[in-house]
Amino acid sequence: MIHIALTTGEPAGIGPEISQKAAQEFLEQHPDVFIHLVADQSLLTPQSHDRLLVQHCDLGTKVVPGQLNVLNAPYVLNTLDIAINGCLSGEYQAMVTAPVQKSVISDSGVKFSGHTEYLAEKCNAELVVMMLCGKPIFESKLLPDQLRVALTTTHIPLQKVSASITAELIENTIEIVWQDLKSKFGIKDPSIYVTGLNPHAGESGHMGLEERDVIAPAIERMKKKNYRVSGPFPGDTIFSPENLKNADVILAMYHDQGLAPFKFATFGEGVNVTLGLPIIRTSVDHGTALGIAGKGQADSNSMLAALNMAYQMVKAKGS
Numbered sequence: 001m002i003h004i005a006l007t008t009g010e011p012a013g014i015g016p017e018i019s020q021k022a023a024q025e026f027l028e029q030h031p032d033v034f035i036h037l038v039a040d041q042s043l044l045t046p047q048s049h050d051r052l053l054v055q056h057c058d059l060g061t062k063v064v065p066g067q068l069n070v071l072n073a074p075y076v077l078n079t080l081d082i083a084i085n086g087c088l089s090g091e092y093q094a095m096v097t098a099p100v101q102k103s104v105i106s107d108s109g110v111k112f113s114g115h116t117e118y119l120a121e122k123c124n125a126e127l128v129v130m131m132l133c134g135k136p137i138f139e140s141k142l143l144p145d146q147l148r149v150a151l152t153t154t155h156i157p158l159q160k161v162s163a164s165i166t167a168e169l170i171e172n173t174i175e176i177v178w179q180d181l182k183s184k185f186g187i188k189d190p191s192i193y194v195t196g197l198n199p200h201a202g203e204s205g206h207m208g209l210e211e212r213d214v215i216a217p218a219i220e221r222m223k224k225k226n227y228r229v230s231g232p233f234p235g236d237t238i239f240s241p242e243n244l245k246n247a248d249v250i251l252a253m254y255h256d257q258g259l260a261p262f263k264f265a266t267f268g269e270g271v272n273v274t275l276g277l278p279i280i281r282t283s284v285d286h287g288t289a290l291g292i293a294g295k296g297q298a299d300s301n302s303m304l305a306a307l308n309m310a311y312q313m314v315k316a317k318g319s
Contacts, residue, residue, distance in 0.1 A: 001032055002093050002314055004307065005055070005083035008039040009098030011063045011072055013288030014298035016043040019098050020052075022303035027051050030311060036092065038079040055082060065294025068101055073108035076100050080115070084122045087279035094280035094310040098303065099288045102155075113155045116274050119281060127169075128276035129176045130154050131249065132259060132285055133309060134266030142241035147265055148249040149258040150177050150275070161254045162210060165197060170218040177249055178227055180275040186316040193238060193247035194219055194231030195257060201234045215253075268301050271309040280313045282306040 006023060009015025016039055023035045027049055034051045037044065040059040057079050060071040083095040097115055105112040112118060120128040131150040136143040152173050153164050174192055181190040195201075196215060198208030205212050215232045222229045231251075233243065238250055239261050252258025263270060263285065270285030284302040292298055 001034055002030075002311065003034045003036060003091065004310055004314075005036045005038055005086050005092040005095040006307070007079040007083050007095065007097045008037060008043065009079075010068070010076060010101045010104070010288045011040065011043055011059060012065055012068055013099060013101065013290055013293050015098030015100075015288065017293075017296070018284070018298050018300040018303045020044055020047065021298075022300040022307055023052055024049055025300070025304055026307045026311075033311060035307070036086075038082050040075070057082060066290045068104045068290070070104055070108045073105045073110065076105060077110065077112075077118075080118065081122065084119065084279070087281075088123065093314045094282070096303070096306045096310050097281065097283040099284055099286060101288050101290075115272075115281075115283060116154055119274055119277060123277050123279060125277050127172050127176060128274050129173050129180075131177065131273045131275050132262050132266075132270050133273055134262065134270035134285065134305070136265045137267060137269055138265065142244075143265065144244050147244065147262060149262040150249050150251045151255060151258055152251060152253050154255060156254075158254065158256075162197065165210060165214060165253060167214050167218040167221075170194070170215060171222055173251065174218075174222050174227060174229055176276040177251060178229075181248060184275075184280065184313045184317050187248055189228055190248045191246060192227070192229045192249055192251055193233060193243055194229060194251045195235045195238050195253050196232035197253045199234070199236075201232045268299060269305050270302060271306045273309065273313075280310055280317070282310045282313070 006019050008019040036053045036055045038055045041056050060075050086092040087095050116130045129150050133148045153161055178190050181187045196211040202208040202211035211232045219229055235257050272283040272285055274281045284306055
């Protein structure tokens with residue numbers, strides 16, 4: 001049997017609702033899985049599925065849907081720690097996370113820029129990579145069945161991106177993406193297409209030098225190591241049908257360069273996967289949606305997709 005930990009995220013958001021709804025639907029489709037909801041029991045509605053278990057974790061204070069409370073920030077981090085430790089010990093084969101509110105955790109005095117960075121620290125991973133995966137919501141022969149976009153840099157201000165992009169970072173990111181696509185996704189020889197940073201990929205240095213001095217040389221070095229990597233491509237044309245047909249993953253230089261087109265094509269079906277960890281972790285591709293919390297309006301499709309992705313990765317890793 002496969003055991004998956006599901007952290008329910010910010011208690012005042014839609015996380016508890018979509019976690020429970022998606023988990024019950026998922027379990028009806030997969031008889032070989034137990035799901036462990038990591039949450040305060042009071043946030044969940046009574047349910048009778050015998051493979052949906054609750055790992056109780058005490059709230060800091062009572063929750064009002066839609067209203068953040070800094071006193072519950074330690075609770076949110078505690079749910080993550082329970083799932084991480086369970087994955088590292090082998091109790092769980094994967095963890096799936098509902099959205100958290102970065103601002104309220106930071107307001108509690110804990111430096112927190114996101115799940116990805118927190119998981120890296122807790123798992124002692126020197127470098128991790130954020131990758132989004134999703135099935136396009138448009139029916140078109142021009143789009144692949146599965147779109148994947150990985151990021152070289154993640155949650156940093158745009159003005160810091162250029163200085164953060166080094167040849168070492170690009171090469172290490174390519175290696176992590178390539179290794180995890182092989183070991184966790186079962187792709188035998190992954191093809192990675194890499195964007196440039198500047199308009200027109202720098203246009204031979206006339207619109208920026210990062211491509212010429214950093215990105216292209218890093219790609220060439222990885223090619224010599226027999227990685228199937230191509231680029232740098234202009235950010236505005238890399239998502240062409242021809243490129244998407246040939247690439248297993250697009251590696252973007254910064255957050256919005258990769259995720260704006262990805263979310264346009266897959267919104268509601270996307271999954272966030274953290275690569276480079278010793279554990280399997282997936283998540284939804286949206287936020288806490290405080291405005292509709294507690295109103296029964298939340299869509300659980302992304303959470304269901306995240307559970308299915310974690311399940312497929314566990315299966316691929318074990319095969």
